[in-house]
Amino acid sequence: MKEIFEIRWHGRGGQGAKTAALLLGDAALSTGKYIQAFPEYGPERMGAPVQSFDRLSDKPITIHSGITNPDIVIVLDPTLMKSIDVTDGLAEDGHLIINTHKSPDEIRKEFNIKGRKIATCDAYKISEDTIGKKIPNTPMLGALIKVTGLLDFEKMLKDTEEKMQKKFSGRPEIVKGNIESMKRAYEEVKQE
Amino acid sequence: MKKIVVAKTGNEAMAEAMRQINPDVVAAYPITPATEVVQIFSGFVADGRVDTEFVPAESEHSALSACVGAAAAGGRVMTSTASQGLALMHEVLFIAAGLRLPIVICEVNRALAGPINIHCDHSDTMASRDSGWLQIYSENSQEAYDNTIQAMKIAEKVFLPAIVSVDAFIISHSMERLEILPDDEVRSFIGEHRKPYDLLDIAHPITLGGLDLQDYFFEHKRQEIEAMKEAKTAVIEVGKEFGEKFGTSYGFFEEYRMDGADIAIIALGSTAGTSKVVVDTLRAKGMKVGLFKIRVFRPFAFEEIKKSLEHIKAIGVLDRADGMSSIGGPVFHEIRSSLYESEKRPFITNYIYGLGGRDIFPKDIETVYRELNEIAEKDEVKNLINYIGVRE
Structure with a gap:
């Protein structure tokens, strides 16, 4: 395994790209890893393209530069791919994980992507079924773990459930829906 | 505990x-x-x-x-x-x-x-x-x-x-x-x-x-x-x-791999962490480089800093502010002043960087070390004040 794994999240303002990065960082910490999770700060508007980042490592992380060559890119909104090159800086053997109902093969052809390992997951559908709203960030966490094996999925589910129970105390249906969405994405993600 | x-x-x-x-x-x-x-x-x-x-x-x-x-x-x-x-x-x-x-x-x-x-x-x-x-x-x-x-x-x-x-x-x-x-x-x-x-x-x-x-x-x-x-x-x-x-002691500064170092970078704050990565990379290639992180800027530990740095051949001071003095940043001035009394005065150059959040990457810091290496080898400073990553 690489010394430090770097992850970039692409989303639109309000989709939870920052929250996803923080949730992943927190979950990774609970499995004993060293972590960094940080958003890109610029003008923040609902619907505008945003990015957030994670670093995960088994050793202390001292680097504090931005991430320009991630190992993994996650796209929370497929329409972003029409205006942004989400593969920018992504390692040749890196993972590109996209929220879309399309197959990896369809995406590869549509956007003419060379190299990289593409995975797709219909996180809108999953979150509508489980949470009742289009919230792609938590299901995409499940997809990420399935594709990369970065963390122990059971441990991560448990940790996320505990954190959400604190945050949404008195609203158990939200916690249940989010956990269910992660499990379904873990099962349903399509890989090349 | x-x-x-x-x-x-x-x-x-x-x-x-x-x-x-x-x-x-x-x-x-x-x-x-x-x-x-x-x-x-x-x-x-x-x-x-x-x-x-x-x-x-x-x-x-x-x-x-x-x-x-x-x-x-x-x-x-x-x-x-x-x-x-x-x-x-x-x-x-x-x-x-x-x-x-x-x-x-x-x-x-x-x-x-x-x-x-x-x-x-x-x-x-x-x-x-x-x-x-x-x-x-x-x-x-x-x-x-x-x-x-x-x-x-x-x-x-x-x-x-x-x-x-x-x-x-x-x-x-x-x-x-x-x-x-x-x-x-x-x-x-x-x-x-x-x-x-x-x-x-x-x-x-x-x-x-x-x-x-x-x-x-x-x-x-x-x-x-x-x-x-x-x-x-x-x-x-x-x-x-x-x-x-x-379990963790603190002083005026942290010396990171300064033992046997010929050249050193001085930095404050998060950039010190990024510099550590570069030090490890260059040390692995056999370069005698170190990082000197200033933790306490006031009071300034003139004596202690002199003792720690006077044996270094070339020092690059990273300043994330320019005092508009027309001759470099505040950390640079203090470090230079600290070494005035030393008989072995190292070469010291200043690097202004990161103003307004401009990111600094390991490759930028590596460039500084390479320039310091050249100064140490040639016994000559070409540019006293330098600017990292600015368009001009």
């Missing part, structure tokens, strides 16, 4: 330290990117987790003025700010130090306008360096937390106020692994509140803030100067005690 491992941002880490310190008064006005510190702390007040009197002021000038009043009245006092906020406090900074009030500011280093910018550089605290406040820079969230706790104790030992700072967004908004100490351990480490005087002690009335002209002003300033010298001892004592109790 059971430390709790959590994931927190620099702002959350400083707010947590403030909660554990449990000051008598916090008076503050929010400003990006330090808003969260006060916001989180006000939550602790609302939830009854601290005994603090929280004063939401109408400006930073008023906030620090309220802090001065509260500290003069005998309270343990803290606040938080950044950039323009610290600039608006500027007048009151000198008053707090001159009245010898041990207030602690949790500061987030953000560029001073103009043009307007919200991102990291050190122009705000560097503009306050002559105000009589101690200045402690933090590399990461953990240091922000540890430094805040130590600053309160150091300040009360010497009756001078202290600023603890973190880099805007890079640390203030980046979530990292943080070890939190038990509340009671923190409180016993800081100990009973030591105050210089107490305006509310009516049995011993004093005059404070009176007119102090040619006859005594200089004596008071002379004492303040002496207190800043004493602060050097306090920084070391408290840093050592922190290490004995909690």
Whole structure:
């Protein structure tokens, strides 16, 4: 395994790209890893393209530069791919994980992507079924773990459930829906 | 002792330290990117987790003025700010130090306008360096937390106020692994509140803030100067005690792989961490490079820095602020001045970088080391002042 794994999240303002990065960082910490999770700060508007980042490592992380060559890119909104090159800086053997109902093969052809390992997951559908709203960030966490094996999925589910129970105390249906969405994405993600 | 491992941002880490310190008064006005510190702390007040009197002021000038009043009245006092906020406090900074009030500011280093910018550089605290406040820079969230706790104790030992700072967004908004100490351990480490005087002690009335002209002003300033010298001892004592109790010792600076180093970079804050990565890479290739991280900028450890650096052949000083002196940044000046007495004066160059949040990457730092290597080999400095990553 690489010394430090770097992850970039692409989303639109309000989709939870920052929250996803923080949730992943927190979950990774609970499995004993060293972590960094940080958003890109610029003008923040609902619907505008945003990015957030994670670093995960088994050793202390001292680097504090931005991430320009991630190992993994996650796209929370497929329409972003029409205006942004989400593969920018992504390692040749890196993972590109996209929220879309399309197959990896369809995406590869549509956007003419060379190299990289593409995975797709219909996180809108999953979150509508489980949470009742289009919230792609938590299901995409499940997809990420399935594709990369970065963390122990059971441990991560448990940790996320505990954190959400604190945050949404008195609203158990939200916690249940989010956990269910992660499990379904873990099962349903399509890989090349 | 059971430390709790959590994931927190620099702002959350400083707010947590403030909660554990449990000051008598916090008076503050929010400003990006330090808003969260006060916001989180006000939550602790609302939830009854601290005994603090929280004063939401109408400006930073008023906030620090309220802090001065509260500290003069005998309270343990803290606040938080950044950039323009610290600039608006500027007048009151000198008053707090001159009245010898041990207030602690949790500061987030953000560029001073103009043009307007919200991102990291050190122009705000560097503009306050002559105000009589101690200045402690933090590399990461953990240091922000540890430094805040130590600053309160150091300040009360010497009756001078202290600023603890973190880099805007890079640390203030980046979530990292943080070890939190038990509340009671923190409180016993800081100990009973030591105050210089107490305006509310009516049995011993004093005059404070009176007119102090040619006859005594200089004596008071002379004492303040002496207190800043004493602060050097306090920084070391408290840093050592922190290490004995909690496992990590702190001093004026951190020497990272400086043993046998021929060339070295000097940096403050988060860039020191990025430089460590480059040092490891270059050391693996056989280059004798080291990093010298300045933690405490005020008081400045002239003697100790001279001793640590005089054997180095070439030094590159990274400044995240330019003092507009026309001859480089504030850290550069201090380092050069420290080495004036040395018989072996190393070559020293200055690198201004990262103004307004311009990112600095390992490749930039590697370039600095390569240039230093060339200086050491050729015994010649081509450019005294350099600018990293700027278009010109």
